[in-house]
Amino acid sequence: CASYRLRDGVHPLWQSPITIPGGRRQSPINIQWKDSVYDPHLKPLEIRYDPATCLHMWNNGYSFLVEFEDSVDKSIITGGPLENNYRLKQFHFHWGAVNEWGSEHTVDCKVFPAELHLVHWNSCKFSSFEEALMEENGLAVIGVFLKLGANHSGLQKLVDALPSIKHKDALVELDEFDPSCLLPSCPDYWTYAGSLTTPPLSESVTWIIKKNAVEVDEDQLEVFRMLLFTPSGEEEKRMVDNFRPLQPIMDRTVRSSFP
Ligand SMILES: NS(=O)(=O)c1ccc(Cc2ccc([N+](=O)[O-])cc2)cc1
Numbered sequence: 001c002a003s004y005r006l007r008d009g010v011h012p013l014w015q016s017p018i019t020i021p022g023g024r025r026q027s028p029i030n031i032q033w034k035d036s037v038y039d040p041h042l043k044p045l046e047i048r049y050d051p052a053t054c055l056h057m058w059n060n061g062y063s064f065l066v067e068f069e070d071s072v073d074k075s076i077i078t079g080g081p082l083e084n085n086y087r088l089k090q091f092h093f094h095w096g097a098v099n100e101w102g103s104e105h106t107v108d109c110k111v112f113p114a115e116l117h118l119v120h121w122n123s124c125k126f127s128s129f130e131e132a133l134m135e136e137n138g139l140a141v142i143g144v145f146l147k148l149g150a151n152h153s154g155l156q157k158l159v160d161a162l163p164s165i166k167h168k169d170a171l172v173e174l175d176e177f178d179p180s181c182l183l184p185s186c187p188d189y190w191t192y193a194g195s196l197t198t199p200p201l202s203e204s205v206t207w208i209i210k211k212n213a214v215e216v217d218e219d220q221l222e223v224f225r226m227l228l229f230t231p232s233g234e235e236e237k238r239m240v241d242n243f244r245p246l247q248p249i250m251d252r253t254v255r256s257s258f259p
């Protein structure tokens with residue numbers, strides 16, 4: 001895929017190099033469908049979210065994220081490639097300035113207009129997200145591609161609140177929100193060992209990328225693009241193209257849960 005050209009440069013959005021020296025399991029990657037290996041031992045992923053654990057939504061200056069109360073195993077995923085329970089901490093998105101790009105992962109070099117990341121930490125082995133974040137198998141992130149189509153009624157509740165967090169560090173309380181409504185109904189996924197796609201780029205993530213995309217409409221993506229990287233009072237910079245370029249797969253294998 002074309003964006004490899006950027007691999008050794010410095011991406012405009014990033015101060016630090018976009019690959020870390022010696023990083024052997026960096027994310028995102030291009031998933032070459034024919035190179036993925038069906039693993040019949042992969043179990044179905046079990047997703048059990050409690051809408052009441054939803055706290056608030058805020059603009060962290062790079063994306064907007066919805067955070068969850070994670071002091072007990074109320075919203076968890078387990079099964080799939082995972083050995084333990086992983087507790088939901090937050091979800092956020094990556095998107096482009098236009099519909100032609102925006103996702104972090106690609107499939108056979110196909111780019112999607114946006115990508116959802118649901119971030120979980122291993123609550124059996126660690127006592128907090130911060131602790132898990134630096135450990136191998138500390139985190140599990142579910143990636144869901146967004147494609148242009150019908151209006152997404154579940155997403156609309158978040159979209160309606162985005163204008164209230166236009167600027168960096170703005171926060172809005174959310175009442176119940178069930179992130180399961182953002183997942184495709186098809187259980188199929190790919191999985192591989194990778195990293196955070198933003199600093200500190202920790203190589204602690206088991207990635208679970210859903211094979212099927214969910215549909216959102218153009219107006220919903222336009223509201224994402226209305227957000228700002230910048231705090232109130234500073235020169236406005238639209239929050240777009242907040243994705244990391246593709247990273248080399250190195251000696252990794254992507255497994256599929258489907259034949
Ligand atoms: N895009 S992603 O790989 O799913 C991703 C998931 C979670 C995070 C959150 C995060 C991870 C680490 C830190 N830190 O160490 O300061 C701050 C924020 C950052 C990036």
Ligand SMILES: [Zn+2]
Nearest residue numbers: 092094117197
């Ligand atoms: Zn992300």
